[in-house]
Amino acid sequence: MEYFLQQSINGFALGSIYGLVAIGYTMVYGIIGMINFAHGDIFMVGTFIALIAFLILVAIGITAIPLALFLMLLIAMLLTSLYGWAVERIAYRPLRGSFRLAPLISAIGMSIVLQNYVQLAQGARVKTLQPLITGTHTVLDLGNRFVVQISNIQILIVLTTLALMTGFTWIISSTSLGRDMRACEQDLKMAALLGVDTNRTISLTFLIGAALASVAGMMYLLYYGVIDFHIGFVAGVKAFTAAVLGGIGSLPGAMLGGLLIGLIETYWSAYFSVQYKDVAAFSILIVVLIFMPTGILGRPEVEKV
């Protein structure tokens, strides 16, 4: 029981990270109907930017952890969203109206570019960051050999995710940008006819998606402390799985899917086998797409002639 609870806490923290990345997939899919294959690599770029930003902050003498973390977050969000914007501008915008698979192929190309660019710029070796946020709280102690704990970093991850989700939901539901985005999601052409600047809206969608991914990246860096240029691929596929599981196009769905994937992966690793934890996530992807392509909270898609 304690073990299960502990795994649930771990899974929840991991799931929050997946959820933040999944929002980027689901938003882009909702609006322009493409799988942004490079999004996982944007997440990876986010981890690297956060790492370098932190090292710079330390080098210039900002060592107060809360301030450093806050600045790190700002820098990471700013610069990573620039990457999201640039990728959209270079690889996707010229392809609007091209045949269906073109953006996906282009996205795969962009993913290869980003991975190898980071490897080229920062080397292939694994980067390790010592834990910045330490300390744990005991959640449950029944006097058995096993004590359920929640660490400060896990609390931070969940709180940050909650805060971001709240802010993001507010943007979508109450700002003019959010209204534009919802309009584009429903009907891109009609929205354009009614005066929505669709190109700008799509750009901003990529920007926001990348910013959220960068936060996820920073959390990943703080949580695991080990990153390399390759983490984007698997994390991306899992986050995409989360988006599909929650129902692609649905924002609460992405978060829910992320949490579920995080929990499933953690339980799988805890009770079955760590080696096959990626297989679990990939199998879920396949099974969901075959049997429940609309996901948990998604709307069924009507095929138009």
Added chain:
Amino acid sequence: MSATRTGNASVLSHALKDALIAAIVAFGLFMLLLGFLTDDSRGPLRLLSRPVLLATTVGIVFVGRFLISLLYYNAAALRYYLGELWTAICNFAREFKIALLVVLLLIGGGWIFFSPKDWPLILITVATILIGVRFGFSAALLVFAALFPVAFYNNPYFLGIAIIILTYVMLGWGLNIVVGLAGLLDLGYVAFYAVGAYSYAIIAQAYGWSFWVCLPLAGLFAAFFGILLGFPVLRLRGDYLAIVTLAFGEIVRIVLLNWVSFTNGPNGIGSIPRASFFGIPFNATDEGFAAKFGLEFDPTHRTVFLFYVILALALITNWVTIRLRKLPVGRAWEALREDEIAVRSLGINPTNTKLTAFAIGAMFGGFAGAFFATRQGFISPDSFTFPESALILAIVVLGGMGSQIGVAIAATVMTASFELFREFEQFRLVIFGFAMVGIMVWRPRGLVSTREPTAYLKERKTISVEHVAEGRG
């Protein structure tokens, strides 16, 4: 912004503005990742700054963007001229006789100039030119490939590269059935390659069966896997299908990596039996190939043999594809690619049709895998990663989905350039990624974008890009 802008000052200032914006964006993009290097070679992680690298990169972006903008504003017709240039190049290439003559004469002439002893090459050059003039580019390419080992017998390095190229040509042709003809984006093709390689390695080691028995088995296993995967997932739409095949490819790789008792895990399988000349091994013994045929033993015999094996396999793939395109099933594939709903309303079962394409594509992947295993003598899951799938896909995409000759050219160019720039491992991959993006942006139908229709009324006409509206359905 159009050509109506006049006046040098305004052109210049606009170009400068563009360049400045591009430079600022580039600075933002590269500031941390290029400007600093995280280094852990000595103890804990520390930062090294690289201002020169950053400044150079941003400078290149500034100058590049400035020049592009200058050209763009100055000549609105630039795009038109570029298009014209491209058409001219295409026309030139289509006039294969001249192009072929010039290229081959240059190559041949250069070669003879530098080493006059290479008479077989001269022979081949002449033969290729003659064939090319009489029968066309494809035939010339075929003759060149067939005579290649004669010319480069003394150059095992070239032979090795040629074998790798042909392997990729074969993989490209195999995937072309799935992606180019049936229009199904398969991101996990390497899984079938892996299944072929592992089934050959394991069967050959466990039962000692020869390559020629195992080869069809490897193809069958791969096809079986194709059906196994395809049956549930092929009703999915294009991009979902792509992601599912990707997941499948990864699952296969992870299983190969972790099922140690069966596949020996990350250590891979070594000392895989080599292919024999229909039962006669290539070794220095009395029973070996050299002794049987009264030749002096030479390890190149095996290489040449492998070259012809993969050439034959690739040609079989090509031939089967060409034949299939003329059969109802091939026509159904292409129709499915163009408009699935129309196909369904004509009473063709789309799932079964896709399944055949998937299985046949997988089978050729399996053949290529078995060949790979016997050539390498060693396989491990490292050879079957996603980038490998992406490479094969890129070959098909760059060559022009559905074009056999385009795929062959793309495979040759890519593999050869990968060999040439081996030292610049990551640079070439960055460029390769950009090439995929660029092709999608500028020439989404690939480099060879004209198609020979398989069904036609009265006379055969090539179809230009504009009339091939792929994937609109």
